Amino acid sequence: MINAPHMKPEFRLHSVFAPSDHSTDWDGEWHYHIHPVAEVEWIELRADSIEWLLSTLRKHNLPFCLEDGVPRVWGYTRP
Numbered sequence: 001m002i003n004a005p006h007m008k009p010e011f012r013l014h015s016v017f018a019p020s021d022h023s024t025d026w027d028g029e030w031h032y033h034i035h036p037v038a039e040v041e042w043i044e045l046r047a048d049s050i051e052w053l054l055s056t057l058r059k060h061n062l063p064f065c066l067e068d069g070v071p072r073v074w075g076y077t078r079p
Contacts, residue, residue, distance in 0.1 A: 002030045004056075007047040015039045016076050040075035 001009040010028045016039050026046070027033050034040070044067065047053045053071060057064050064073045 001045075001056075004047075004052075007049055007052055009045065009047040009053070011043050011045050013043040013075075014041045016041045037075065041077070042072050042074050045071045045073065 001011075008028065009030075010026045011030075011034065012024045012026050013034065014023045023044070024033075034043070045053055045057075050069075050071075057071060057073070062073055064071045066072070
């Protein structure tokens with residue numbers, strides 16, 4: 001994502017410690033804001049091109065699902 005600023009990739013995430021209906025605001029700062037990663041339950045992604053985003057996820061073998069058309073990569077899943 002850092003290497004593709006022209007696609008304006010952004011993320012929002014949900015922590016395992018946050019209430020179930022809470023997520024962060026959309027953010028495009030990839031260097032500092034995805035921490036601590038051990039607490040990430042999921043991260044949703046968006047970019048100027050959904051086709052580019054989906055192909056990038058597939059290229060790197062990142063498992064994801066689509067939630068209302070938004071790619072969601074799972075970090076930690078609850079039992």
